Amino acid sequence: MSIKPIEYRDGILRMIDQRLLPTEETWLEYTDYREVAEAIRSMVVRGAPAIGVAAAFGAAFGARDIEAENFEAFYPEFEKVCALLAATRPTAVNLFWALDRMKHFARANAAYPPADLKTGLLFEAMAIADEDDRLNRTMGRHGQALIPEQARVLTHCNAGALATGGYGTALGVIRAAVAAGKKVAVYADETRPFLQGSRLTAWELQKDKIPVTLICDNMAGYLMSKGEIDCVIVGADRIAANGDVANKIGTYTVAVLAKEHGLPFYVAAPLSTIDLSIPDGSHIPIEERDRREVTHSGERQLAPEGIEVRNPAFDVTPARLVTAIITEKGVVQGDYQSGLQALFGKGR
Numbered sequence: 409m410s411i412k413p414i415e416y417r418d419g420i421l422r423m424i425d426q427r428l429l430p431t432e433e434t435w436l437e438y439t440d441y442r443e444v445a446e447a448i449r450s451m452v453v454r455g456a457p458a459i460g461v462a463a464a465f466g467a468a469f470g471a472r473d474i475e476a477e478n479f480e481a482f483y484p485e486f487e488k489v490c491a492l493l494a495a496t497r498p499t500a501v502n503l504f505w506a507l508d509r510m511k512h513f514a515r516a517n518a519a520y521p522p523a524d525l526k527t528g529l530l531f532e533a534m535a536i537a538d539e540d541d542r543l544n545r546t547m548g549r550h551g552q553a554l555i556p557e558q559a560r561v562l563t564h565c566n567a568g569a570l571a572t573g574g575y576g577t578a579l580g581v582i583r584a585a586v587a588a589g590k591k592v593a594v595y596a597d598e599t600r601p602f603l604q605g606s607r608l609t610a611w612e613l614q615k616d617k618i619p620v621t622l623i624c625d626n627m628a629g630y631l632m633s634k635g636e637i638d639c640v641i642v643g644a645d646r647i648a649a650n651g652d653v654a655n656k657i658g659t660y661t662v663a664v665l666a667k668e669h670g671l672p673f674y675v676a677a678p679l680s681t682i683d684l685s686i687p688d689g690s691h692i693p694i695e696e697r698d699r700r701e702v703t704h705s706g707e708r709q710l711a712p713e714g715i716e717v718r719n720p721a722f723d724v725t726p727a728r729l730v731t732a733i734i735t736e737k738g739v740v741q742g743d744y745q746s747g748l749q750a751l752f753g754k755g756r
């Protein structure tokens with residue numbers, strides 16, 4: 409199945425409203441960069457690679473609307489467009505990677521008239537979207553080699569088609585393992601408070617007819633203790649140079665449980681999620697989201713008025729708890745510092 413959550417055609421960006429899944433499949437249309445920014449901020453579109461793709465198209469839309477006779481007049485305005493998109497969510501480095509790539513493209517083609525540059529920026533956004541899908545399929549092939557012939561795989565949050573250009577990172581590895589003929593059953597953490605697992609992962613895998621069992625986040629340890637899980641695979645929002653991994657809140661808890669039970673804990677992420685500019689996970693900004701995500705389920709209030717709330721949307725799993733990092737350039741294990749660095753030497 410691998411649904412494409414983002415589609416561009418004839419000047420219009422269409423994104424499925426992931427806030428309404430699984431009960432409503434509603435597609436929203438965008439033509440303005442400020443609207444795309446709000447879609448990222450409000451999680452109409454979410455998932456590190458998908459956020460990068462959306463931001464790239466947002467930047468292209470913003471560029472289209474800049475009135476400038478030359479590059480000197482164009483580029484400062486384009487930087488403002490990218491800054492507004494960059495301010496939407498702080499943790500997923502793919503957002504900044506995509507915007508940096510769009511700004512690099514503009515500078516590298518400064519000699520072209522603004523009208524031609526704007527067209528080129530749109531094509532660059534389309535290239536980022538197409539590459540993401542291809543990279544994830546390659547990543548899936550690398551990662552599936554780690555999955556046993558028969559495997560009960562726990563995953564957290566949604567690192568699937570909905571979080572990417574259409575195939576998935578963690579779920580891309582699972583799709584590739586199934587395609588390789590392996591017997592894979594997935595246990596999906598519901599992933600409170602935004603419920604990406606119950607609303608998105610369960611929906612995706614059910615559509616793909618991949619066996620999936622939904623569990624509450626607090627059930628993972630029990631199932632591991634009963635020997636019902638063989639391995640864990642998750643996505644990532646930012647990986648530091650030493651292999652520390654920022655991912656959806658609750659991932660660190662699952663990693664500790666996996667270690668306790670001697671289970672492999674795999675992370676699947678493209679090179680655009682690896683941030684070699686930061687030495688370790690302590691430098692990764694962690695987004696704190698609206699308290700209402702915790703105190704309410706839709707309109708239903710789940711907690712007393714005025715209660716104190718914390719809502720960090722991500723946590724950091726230290727590299728020592730990560731068995732392997734799966735990328736489109738191969739699998740890194742053990743010495744992440746040099747292993748991750750070496751990936752970039754292989755070119756994109």
Ligand SMILES: CSC[C@H]1O[C@H](OP(=O)(O)O)[C@H](O)[C@@H]1O
Pocket residue numbers: 454455456457564565566567568571572577578604642643644645655656657721
């Ligand atoms: C393939 S990256 C998916 C990654 O993004 C999710 O965060 P959010 O839903 O808040 O954008 C989560 O951390 C997933 O692992």
